[in-house]
Amino acid sequence: MGKKVTFKPYDITIEVEEGENLLRAALRAGVHINASCGGEGVCGKCRVILEEGKVECPETSLLSEDECSLGYRQACQCRVVSDIVVRIPPESLLDKKTITRRRTGVSLRPSPINVAALKEEGLYNPAFQKKFLKLPPATLSDNVCDLARLEQGLSRQFGLRNLTLDFLLTRKLAKAMRQEDFQVTATLDFAQRRSRNPRLVDIEAGDTTGRHYALAVDIGTTTVWVQLLDLAKGEIVGHAADYNGQLSYGDDVISRIMHSQKEGGLATLQKAVVNTINKVTRELLKRHRLPVEEISHLTLAANTTMTHLFYAIDPKNIRLSPYTPAACHVPPVRASHLGLELPKHVFIYSVSSVSSYVGGDIVAGVLASGIYKEPKLTLYIDIGTNGEIVVGNQEWLACAACSAGPAFEGGGIRYGMRAARGAVEDVSVNPETSEPMFMTIDQVKPKGICGSGLINLLAALLEGNILAPNGRFREDLNTPRIRESEDGREYVLAWADQTASGEDLTVSELDIVNLMRAKAAMFAGYLTLIDSVGLKLQDIDQVILAGGFGSFINLENAIAIGLMPDLPRERFQFVGNGSLWGATLLTLSRDLLEEERRVADMMTNFELSETPGFMDQYIAALFLPHTQEDYFPTVTERLRTE
């Protein structure tokens, strides 16, 4: 149940989740309250007066008893538990201008991906199925081998013939068949791509059709996600995640590839990610009290480099021109062969990649979002450590990787960091005073700024006219927050006494150039792909944002700095972890699984650096939001009216 929060004197009301932090609610509503400790509650600047309703908050020494009884609260310490009305005290009142500049937090439409939808569409049909068989017991007049008896049963009871067999099964058959008087459950795989024959995967004594699980795994360069699926009930049981163990060997795919070229490097990286998957899977199974033996399948999606490293396939040529992966389609392989702690009969199916920098994670996302079967023209954007884009519809799909660099994951930015504890996330800047208001993840002293924080800060500085469209800070502002540095001018987001490190937390013009390059690469990518098929940006019917990053992004701010195209906001939707969803859906739907390679083959890869026009588009995009104002009509309009 959402709760309403009304901010006086502006009479701005927004709806928030029960338990939402009040300072965050203010940030989302575009209501500025000075707050410079990141939400830790130590600066005491974010005072508000609670006029109606209830909040939960701890006692604090920064407010006197009198103040408390008058309704004063520290916004960063309050959790909203009913509809409330709060007043920003007069000392913090801002002029009208600030308020009108507020950006409504565009709430992205939730993704339509779920099991119920799959069932509705008639696509719920897992490739892995269990069949219960009552076989006639062996006698002297009918003493065919156990395998033949099983095959006969599958043929007679289910019309299944010409099965492909897993060798290891021959070792389990005799015992399993005799344990419950020739009543057995066979696990079958109907997904053998490139072959019409179902594959006999496993056999168990008795009727185990009610217990049947599978895993869907997304190996991100940074994070590994594992989703546990109940194939008997057709439900998602749960998921868990952890940092990719390869992080110790480099933050991005290039540094990982370089590490793989060292003596033993490939094996080390392979083991690292396998260990992570094992650990996350163990946790997940423990949490849901499931024995690992009941898992019969694993579907995997990852970018091309992560896929190579997981399989211990040398990724060397991904990094070297002309950027050829060894294999975009990896044949099924026994999970235990790669060191995964899963039953011997579990094979790994991985989603096909398209090219060195458009991997199975993107193909999985395309499959999950269904854009390959829709008439609408869709732009699919995944911003993670790299940026990948897909444009197209049911008839064609063009894709490219943008060498955006890791700026939006904090790379190449002096105080940039991943979205972890202490990262500045929500931020606004008072255009009159240039004073910031921000919150950190877990509300502790700020350590650095994460990607969404950088976008929000950049947008705030730009719209507050503190930063010029060319990425330079204005020289005429009378504030200690802007000062000279080795990296051009810089803006001080938090003073040393308020930060975790005890240093000033700043964003310099050099940082801003790096962010502009990254967003320019993305935007030039969209335009180039769209242009290559003779269309225009306005022809895009739908924009789908994927990736962990996408879930925290403030769309309005991302458009304001020119990272996202300035299209009607209702055309945007957020798909979450498209890669994990894709892997999940492939596990739940044989029909989708069978489309997998066709969709990958349908995606035409563009090497942007080789594509005419890209460089011009890139240069033109090195401006906030863009040198061509007509690409950003609403942003231009807003900046102009201020």
Added chain:
Amino acid sequence: MGKKVTFKPYDITIEVEEGENLLRAALRAGVHINASCGGEGVCGKCRVILEEGKVECPETSLLSEDECSLGYRQACQCRVVSDIVVRIPPESLLDKKTITRRRTGVSLRPSPINVAALKEEGLYNPAFQKKFLKLPPATLSDNVCDLARLEQGLSRQFGLRNLTLDFLLTRKLAKAMRQEDFQVTATLDFAQRRSRNPRLVDIEAGDTTGRHYALAVDIGTTTVWVQLLDLAKGEIVGHAADYNGQLSYGDDVISRIMHSQKEGGLATLQKAVVNTINKVTRELLKRHRLPVEEISHLTLAANTTMTHLFYAIDPKNIRLSPYTPAACHVPPVRASHLGLELPKHVFIYSVSSVSSYVGGDIVAGVLASGIYKEPKLTLYIDIGTNGEIVVGNQEWLACAACSAGPAFEGGGIRYGMRAARGAVEDVSVNPETSEPMFMTIDQVKPKGICGSGLINLLAALLEGNILAPNGRFREDLNTPRIRESEDGREYVLAWADQTASGEDLTVSELDIVNLMRAKAAMFAGYLTLIDSVGLKLQDIDQVILAGGFGSFINLENAIAIGLMPDLPRERFQFVGNGSLWGATLLTLSRDLLEEERRVADMMTNFELSETPGFMDQYIAALFLPHTQEDYFPTVTERLRTE
């Protein structure tokens, strides 16, 4: 070039291979010379006079210089190197009767199985083939993954599509393709049973089509054979063999199965046979100076128990009623997975079994001999540790295992032994004196009697009227060679001072009962199978003998004791190691490989103990040669005329 040997005064001439031992030539010609040291040259009894031609022989103290100059030689020490005439000295002359009773050594027609015949029949078409590809080098405008480039090449150059891929290949591709500028050789497997798609097995840099080898393996309960095949030239390179390392854990399949039920027993047996294959293969490769990397395939044939043990599939139920194997068809599995020292891309294909006691070795023999595609009615007999028989033609095949027991491999016979150094092999008995003449393998002092020796001895005793048709020794013979013992009467083949052990070497009536049971089980098996389809023994157009044993058997003697049916001798032929030949031909012919499972499925298995009439036939056959004389017309005729 054969050499002629004429024996005077009988004027019997036979043709022998150059270098043949003269005593053996006499045995084959039915010319009796007393010789009781097994050919070691120490008894000096086998004196002959060389009248014409030349022999090679060492000097001996048992002949004086005078005797030598008169032409005396020790037959057991002579090798025939030219046409010769030898005279049996008067002191050894036998009466006419003995001579007329001699049995011409039926020389079995050589098997038609060979690569040339396969090529003539248009069946030479190995499932594993190498294809040389010149691929276009990768460029920025054509940077598909290496695997896709390879697939495109195979499609464009050879029209091959929809390949099944071996996962491990993805790890080799990138390096192999760049080593010789995108010129590579792909190894393909066109044998994927149950699927139409060729399988991509391996890739190598450059053109390696000229070097391509495979192995055919026969795992016998006693001996493991490995044949090395040159798939590039279509030639058999050579073979090697060794005792099955499992022999330490039991002589026959039943004792092996029992060992497999002990803690760790199955793994021990699996390792033992794998070690043997590894050892034999190493020797073979070393002898032919071939690197193991050039082997791309292994085809295996073995009886059902040996197959289970090789794959570490529990064979428990093979031994327990109702005698169900776990799997008669084992899916292909990576050789290295089972511990074979072969390249990672080598998979094992094994010949399907029919039942617990009619295994892949028999199916391989049926395939090798081609009886499944001939209109002639054929009886296929394999006598090894067990006896298996197949009857049929292109329309139907019936098969059965005869619980013959290991008598013909020396089991259950007091001085029985395998055909190894010191085993009595060729033997005849002087019907007048009951004195024996025999030769041992490697011509050393006798240690025991092997299967073919037992058959020859039994036939000699029977035809010399020393043994009665009911298996009892005559009581009225005045010879110290026949005497009472704990096991009934017994015949002394060699006295203690002439044997390796220093004990008398004997054959007792109990031994003879065991031999009669074994041969009765075989003969009753033929009759039962033939009868079950409403045919008679005389309808058999062709008898094929298989198995190591068959190569040493004296056909006439085997018929004389009732082990083989008394059919016109020209209907018999010897196929050698049918199992090894079958595995070889399957490696050389994709067409045969594709027939393999169909032929196994075509073979109807009879459990003889459950088949009406078998026990009566068995009882009737417990006689030498048989209670019904009309089954053995020529033997009866000969015994009658003597």
